[in-house]
Amino acid sequence: MYSPAIRKILKAKGIKAGDRISVRKKGKTVEGLLMPKTGFSDPDSVVVKLDNGYNIGIRHEKGTLISRSKKKEPGEILEEEKFEMGKIRKSLLKVKFDPKKPKVTLLSVGGTISSRVDYRTGGVYALETPQELLHNIPELADIVNLKMRSPFTKMSEDMDHEDWQELAKHVARELNSGKKGVIITHGTDTLHYTAAALSFFLGNLSKPVVLVGSQRSSDRGSSDAGMNLICASHVATGKIAEVGTCMHGSTNDDYCHFIRGTKVRKMHTSRRDAFRPINESPLTRVWPDGKTEVMNRNHRTRGEGKVEVDARFEPRVALIKVYPGSDPDMIEYYVKKGYRGFVLEVPGLGHAPTKVARKPWTEIIKKYTEKGITFVCAPQTIYGRINPNVYTNLRLLYHDAGAIPGEDMLPETAYVKLGWVLGHTRDPKKVREMMLTNYAGEITRRTEMDTFSDEGLNE
Amino acid sequence: MYSPAIRKILKAKGIKAGDRISVRKKGKTVEGLLMPKTGFSDPDSVVVKLDNGYNIGIRHEKGTLISRSKKKEPGEILEEEKFEMGKIRKSLLKVKFDPKKPKVTLLSVGGTISSRVDYRTGGVYALETPQELLHNIPELADIVNLKMRSPFTKMSEDMDHEDWQELAKHVARELNSGKKGVIITHGTDTLHYTAAALSFFLGNLSKPVVLVGSQRSSDRGSSDAGMNLICASHVATGKIAEVGTCMHGSTNDDYCHFIRGTKVRKMHTSRRDAFRPINESPLTRVWPDGKTEVMNRNHRTRGEGKVEVDARFEPRVALIKVYPGSDPDMIEYYVKKGYRGFVLEVPGLGHAPTKVARKPWTEIIKKYTEKGITFVCAPQTIYGRINPNVYTNLRLLYHDAGAIPGEDMLPETAYVKLGWVLGHTRDPKKVREMMLTNYAGEITRRTEMDTFSDEGLNE
Numbered sequence: 059m060y061s062p063a064i065r066k067i068l069k070a071k072g073i074k075a076g077d078r079i080s081v082r083k084k085g086k087t088v089e090g091l092l093m094p095k096t097g098f099s100d101p102d103s104v105v106v107k108l109d110n111g112y113n114i115g116i117r118h119e120k121g122t123l124i125s126r127s128k129k130k131e132p133g134e135i136l137e138e139e140k141f142e143m144g145k146i147r148k149s150l151l152k153v154k155f156d157p158k159k160p161k162v163t164l165l166s167v168g169g170t171i172s173s174r175v176d177y178r179t180g181g182v183y184a185l186e187t188p189q190e191l192l193h194n195i196p197e198l199a200d201i202v203n204l205k206m207r208s209p210f211t212k213m214s215e216d217m218d219h220e221d222w223q224e225l226a227k228h229v230a231r232e233l234n235s236g237k238k239g240v241i242i243t244h245g246t247d248t249l250h251y252t253a254a255a256l257s258f259f260l261g262n263l264s265k266p267v268v269l270v271g272s273q274r275s276s277d278r279g280s281s282d283a284g285m286n287l288i289c290a291s292h293v294a295t296g297k298i299a300e301v302g303t304c305m306h307g308s309t310n311d312d313y314c315h316f317i318r319g320t321k322v323r324k325m326h327t328s329r330r331d332a333f334r335p336i337n338e339s340p341l342t343r344v345w346p347d348g349k350t351e352v353m354n355r356n357h358r359t360r361g362e363g364k365v366e367v368d369a370r371f372e373p374r375v376a377l378i379k380v381y382p383g384s385d386p387d388m389i390e391y392y393v394k395k396g397y398r399g400f401v402l403e404v405p406g407l408g409h410a411p412t413k414v415a416r417k418p419w420t421e422i423i424k425k426y427t428e429k430g431i432t433f434v435c436a437p438q439t440i441y442g443r444i445n446p447n448v449y450t451n452l453r454l455l456y457h458d459a460g461a462i463p464g465e466d467m468l469p470e471t472a473y474v475k476l477g478w479v480l481g482h483t484r485d486p487k488k489v490r491e492m493m494l495t496n497y498a499g500e501i502t503r504r505t506e507m508d509t510f511s512d513e514g515l516n517e
Numbered sequence: 518m519y520s521p522a523i524r525k526i527l528k529a530k531g532i533k534a535g536d537r538i539s540v541r542k543k544g545k546t547v548e549g550l551l552m553p554k555t556g557f558s559d560p561d562s563v564v565v566k567l568d569n570g571y572n573i574g575i576r577h578e579k580g581t582l583i584s585r586s587k588k589k590e591p592g593e594i595l596e597e598e599k600f601e602m603g604k605i606r607k608s609l610l611k612v613k614f615d616p617k618k619p620k621v622t623l624l625s626v627g628g629t630i631s632s633r634v635d636y637r638t639g640g641v642y643a644l645e646t647p648q649e650l651l652h653n654i655p656e657l658a659d660i661v662n663l664k665m666r667s668p669f670t671k672m673s674e675d676m677d678h679e680d681w682q683e684l685a686k687h688v689a690r691e692l693n694s695g696k697k698g699v700i701i702t703h704g705t706d707t708l709h710y711t712a713a714a715l716s717f718f719l720g721n722l723s724k725p726v727v728l729v730g731s732q733r734s735s736d737r738g739s740s741d742a743g744m745n746l747i748c749a750s751h752v753a754t755g756k757i758a759e760v761g762t763c764m765h766g767s768t769n770d771d772y773c774h775f776i777r778g779t780k781v782r783k784m785h786t787s788r789r790d791a792f793r794p795i796n797e798s799p800l801t802r803v804w805p806d807g808k809t810e811v812m813n814r815n816h817r818t819r820g821e822g823k824v825e826v827d828a829r830f831e832p833r834v835a836l837i838k839v840y841p842g843s844d845p846d847m848i849e850y851y852v853k854k855g856y857r858g859f860v861l862e863v864p865g866l867g868h869a870p871t872k873v874a875r876k877p878w879t880e881i882i883k884k885y886t887e888k889g890i891t892f893v894c895a896p897q898t899i900y901g902r903i904n905p906n907v908y909t910n911l912r913l914l915y916h917d918a919g920a921i922p923g924e925d926m927l928p929e930t931a932y933v934k935l936g937w938v939l940g941h942t943r944d945p946k947k948v949r950e951m952m953l954t955n956y957a958g959e960i961t962r963r964t965e966m967d968t969f970s971d972e973g974l975n976e
Contacts, residue, residue: 218870375842379838406673406674
């Protein structure tokens, strides 16, 4: 139960738990739903559920003003707030970059890193200009001469291959016009799909392309946006000419990992160190002061050649999960719609239901492989490698039915690659050959066993 | 290049790289394809690719006999080999269990743990009797009085809900007839799906149900079968009455982890420590000598009640991956086939393409939710929790279109649960309520943040 002082105010204003309230204290306003007081928390603090889902407690002291909200719905912006937001924007114009520093282009395409939480409404807003992002990161001016452009703006869940193609063109244009490297700010949810796509789309890559997002928006105290961008600036001016992501390497603000675009996966919904390298080490560990430790010698170094875009992509490709009870007939549905290829995310060493009473996957795969459709299997375990040789069922799937064992490629990477390969050829033999050829580090011939260590273990 | 001595033999017998050979040394025979000599390996060792895909090198010494294989194809068993295999089987009959030890039933349903590699052919064979498994594990007799039964035998990729139902009945019958616990030996590829199914199917569980597999077959030096079974025997006679898996907790043969059946996932194709707890700690760490460390206090303890089976299951449920460019129309295909529910494995905090030129997922979900079909979203990141509140697109998906945010449930667990829930009710409100109710530890209200630590990092 709340303290008598708070209960008195609530009663006087007719406010009940669940009502939308606004709490003003020391010039700041927090807005959201009043939560009932539970458990052992401080009875003198009002608990408010922000519209972003987080609860905060505000200690009721002299001068704290609790009132019913004026807003009719979450996300509404009142006139007086617009004025305040305008003031913040004006202050951003002060960020000046040094023309003597290495030139780097930042392409801003959206996501949390281009958003901010309005603490008064709890809603998340896109920044109106990409420059707003730099408001709190004056250190960038010491590292790079940053030019910002925003070819388009999308939340990452809404992006697809046309956005990847558009982005590849912009990256190549920037790199071929004298920039030292390119940074892309992007939503995190599909950041690794875009990273894989650019890895295949950008040929003869001679400079770094660094994808950066943030798991917490840039105006939050715990935001990873600033450090990720600072480390990305070091990577973009560094020696390694690869497409990769640069995100927190731990939950402390100590270093970032630059991870190859074809070997990276978002492995946690919310943690700042959610991006992990799968089946290989990060390329580098980068500290905010520029210190860089090379962790993986398998990489290209900076060169001078012209970057080429080869972004042809067949979108009629699907990524399908195979599991106990899964229905292979759905392949027929896709084929009728004109689909040319499938990545199957299969259990274990690469299995699909084979000796089953209902229709086995192997039967459907064999039928359509013979008609020139491609099936590539990738590990549902995420970590590890498809091994087509160990068991009889595996022989049936790969040697008899004709599925392609996707080696240690991530399912997501295999999906992007299959679209790219089918954008280049429809000859099934050539498709097979290309799927098993390493173009952008997506296949490692030998897995470093210690790239899978202690996850999930509470030690 | 091989050493002159080896080259001379190969030349004399007309053997070339790629030929099927047999190498006999110290009474043992290895058979497979002769590999060309590459790299820095010992030129005095013959490298043979076994039919299981592994390469081994055999040092050529006095008495080593290299010859062309007599076999026409991989997996063929010669008459003389059958005799040797018979001898091994007879020795198994010697395993005797002590009737004074706690009674435990081992239900053997297949998988690698019930198989062995024939090193002479490289093929993998099912054991003819479950007893063969115990050949090398006399320690079991010191822990339990083991009764073995094999209700059916399948490789785990071929199992489905009918096998889970069958297995649940057998488990309940054994537990209700005075056994201290049940051990199930099972293929590893879908072990976690079966573990989740039994977690929901077995009501009023008062004793341990321990699922065990092995990543390497029981006759290999590096096999995990023995230690996993020994630790499982301790769990089956222990205090915790949960369904869970008992597999290696590290790559050393030091301890196993007993992991809750609804929170476990195979996270590596081949490593012995592939099974990981997701979003919580293992229930216990168990050493082969019986030492047990409780790691998670959230568990049921042993009781006396009768175990009940409630295994009704609606198989017309699908687990679908949502990704950039994914096609929501496929839902229509499934609905026409009579499907009642879908688990969507979605990126990030729980997104699906929303503001896209082609048909958005939210539109299809809304359309069919209104017709009584259920959509549950689970994290594609594997680790973490769906948060339906942070972004506008999330509000559209969960608040407007009516998808159910699957909290921190694994996609595979959510799939099994949805089939089980739809086996009990078709009322959409009741389905939603049940999907958001925690029945078997599948939903944790608060994630322990340190259950996701260093995976993928080479440290």
